Amino acid sequence: MVLTFIFAEAKLIKKIMAKVSVIGAGNVGASCVEAMLHLNFCSEIVLLDIKEGISEGKAMDMMQAAKQYGTNTKIIGVTNDYSKTADSDVVIVTSGVPRKPGMTREELIGVNSKIVASVTESVLKYSPKAIIIVIANPMDPMTYLALKKNNLPKHQVVGMGGQLDSSRFTYYLSQALNVPVSDIECMVIGGHGDKTMIPLIRFAAYKGIPVTKLLSKEECDKVVADTMVGGATLTKLLGTSAWYAPGMSAATMAKSIIMDEKKMIPCCCYLEGEYGENDLSIGVPAIVGKGGWERVIELELNDEEKALFKASADATRATANVLKEQNLI
Numbered sequence: 001m002v003l004t005f006i007f008a009e010a011k012l013i014k015k016i017m018a019k020v021s022v023i024g025a026g027n028v029g030a031s032c033v034e035a036m037l038h039l040n041f042c043s044e045i046v047l048l049d050i051k052e053g054i055s056e057g058k059a060m061d062m063m064q065a066a067k068q069y070g071t072n073t074k075i076i077g078v079t080n081d082y083s084k085t086a087d088s089d090v091v092i093v094t095s096g097v098p099r100k101p102g103m104t105r106e107e108l109i110g111v112n113s114k115i116v117a118s119v120t121e122s123v124l125k126y127s128p129k130a131i132i133i134v135i136a137n138p139m140d141p142m143t144y145l146a147l148k149k150n151n152l153p154k155h156q157v158v159g160m161g162g163q164l165d166s167s168r169f170t171y172y173l174s175q176a177l178n179v180p181v182s183d184i185e186c187m188v189i190g191g192h193g194d195k196t197m198i199p200l201i202r203f204a205a206y207k208g209i210p211v212t213k214l215l216s217k218e219e220c221d222k223v224v225a226d227t228m229v230g231g232a233t234l235t236k237l238l239g240t241s242a243w244y245a246p247g248m249s250a251a252t253m254a255k256s257i258i259m260d261e262k263k264m265i266p267c268c269c270y271l272e273g274e275y276g277e278n279d280l281s282i283g284v285p286a287i288v289g290k291g292g293w294e295r296v297i298e299l300e301l302n303d304e305e306k307a308l309f310k311a312s313a314d315a316t317r318a319t320a321n322v323l324k325e326q327n328l329i
């Protein structure tokens, strides 16, 4: 009883002291802040954008609903004033251009690399120890850029793509099986690109039952294909890239870090030998806690999955090499 009380108090103290900054108050940034209000795990959120007024307006709009969200989290909107982000525990980088219908994420590298480089440098001036969650696309090279450009310890920078792609994989599996998403476990590894991601159908399960025993080969192939173009499908419908699932995916990761939940989350980590790769930021399952991504989980992939991962790693590395060719890192 007493222990339960102390534990609850400890969690409360953690929540009171936690600060998250979100850079970019566009579709993804604002949705991420809203998702964090629902998850209710931090005391202060700073929302920053380069455009005058947008973050102040969105912060105030959400604060005016705070009582109904059931949270006392304080949201502060600022225009480009990084001093307000000082001492953040987590910084989420959404600032960047989204893709338009027909575009790949990789095509955004030119414009977004400059934004991510300048934004992370500014953030680190005031929060040198913050765990950085990268969302801006192309997400894997942007994670690599944030790490290398700022000379950070590898665990401090983590990319969000795998959590989002796994969430979309869950959705398509639930549709195919006609079961609730909460009863499904699955993950996507590899690059966060339409052609590079690897939805691991062999590891997907409905209440512990492999989905490969419940769906035909054709149905499994369709779920995998739908997952891989999950983002592009939405871009076509919306005219720009999606925001609710990306925002919630980053919020879930921030919560795992702040609350030290140590959840296993597929996310973009810097590999040094894991999965046979070196000097590469790419999606793998990892334990996410107060140290950022703390440990990569090495799955026993079969030969086909290994070949897919190697091809994904080669393609992801080729995109990251563009940064080197253009002297951006």
Ligand code: APR
Residues within 6 Å of the ligand: 023, 024, 025, 026, 027, 028, 029, 048, 049, 050, 051, 054, 094, 095, 096, 097, 098, 099, 108, 112, 115, 118, 119, 135, 136, 137, 240, 241, 242, 243, 246
């Ligand atoms: N500093 C701060 N904010 C910036 C900067 C900068 N240097 N450059 C751009 N921004 C802001 C824009 O002013 C805009 O409000 O980033 C925001 C981006 O918002 P949207 O255009 O709505 O884009 P969004 O859909 O949120 O996507 C952001 O996430 O999923 C990825 O591919 C997507 O790279 C894109 C990013």
